[in-house]
Amino acid sequence: DGGITQSPKYLFRKEGQNVTLSCEQNLNHDAMYWYRQDPGQGLRLIYYSQIVNDFQKGDIAEGYSVSREKKESFPLTVTSAQKNPTAFYLCASSTQRARSNNEQFFGPGTRLTVL
Amino acid sequence: QQQVKQSPQSLIVQKGGISIINCAYENTAFDYFPWYQQFPGKGPALLIAIRPDVSEKKEGRFTISFNKSAKQFSLHIMDSQPGDSATYFCAASMGYSSASKIIFGSGTRLSIRP
Numbered sequence: 001d002g003g004i005t006q007s008p009k010y011l012f013r014k015e016g017q018n019v020t021l022s023c024e025q026n027l028n029h030d031a032m033y034w035y036r037q038d039p040g041q042g043l044r045l046i047y048y049s050q051i052v053n054d055f056q057k058g059d060i061a062e063g064y065s066v067s068r069e070k071k072e073s074f075p076l077t078v079t080s081a082q083k084n085p086t087a088f089y090l091c092a093s094s095t096q097r098a099r100s101n102n103e104q105f106f107g108p109g110t111r112l113t114v115l
Numbered sequence: 116q117q118q119v120k121q122s123p124q125s126l127i128v129q130k131g132g133i134s135i136i137n138c139a140y141e142n143t144a145f146d147y148f149p150w151y152q153q154f155p156g157k158g159p160a161l162l163i164a165i166r167p168d169v170s171e172k173k174e175g176r177f178t179i180s181f182n183k184s185a186k187q188f189s190l191h192i193m194d195s196q197p198g199d200s201a202t203y204f205c206a207a208s209m210g211y212s213s214a215s216k217i218i219f220g221s222g223t224r225l226s227i228r229p
Binding site: 033092108 | 124159216221
């Protein structure tokens with residue numbers, strides 16, 4: 001059963017703590033993405049990776065870090081430098097093939113709340 | 116120039132009616148325009164997509180109308196049903212190549228009244 005999994009579904013963090021959100025895919029996709037979703041603001045790109053051991057900053061990368069050591073995994077760390085981390089975080093993946101539809105497949109999301 | 120503007124922010128439609136969501140873009144390099152549907156607490160899923168070489172694409176009750184000269188595109192949901200209640204995002208990308216970023220609109224929360 002192919003797809004994208006994110007864990008945990010809900011995460012609570014105290015101020016000043018770093019937390020890591022997990023994203024795993026078994027779709028054999030080369031590209032992976034992290035988005036942040038806030039009410040009324042749509043999806044904003046945090047980081048993306050087109051290949052293992054390489055990643056680029058998106059529009060709101062400050063206060064976040066990622067790694068891409070394996071094709072299947074793209075964890076996101078929310079650091080204490082992120083001033084307003086409470087949000088719904090979505091991971092996605094897509095193929096890297098030329099002339100593909102470029103459809104992004106999304107995971108179920110992680111809701112992070114800072115206490 | 117990278118923005119995709121979406122309206123309305125929220126929409127209420129009677130069951131059986133037509134739901135219409137509009138989007139506009141500036142970057143003429145965009146060549147792939149998908150619509151995503153998101154139910155509460157879930158990740159978005161691709162609903163329907165269009166390329167600028169056609170003016171309309173229909174899949175069941177869902178139709179995208181595309182106006183290249185006006186740089187606008189819209190989603191029409193015919194015979195709207197309560198199960199269509201969700202948030203809809205339009206998007207654009209230079210996607211007909213290797214993987215690239217997708218620029219999302221701000222979303223429309225659609226509610227279908229029974």
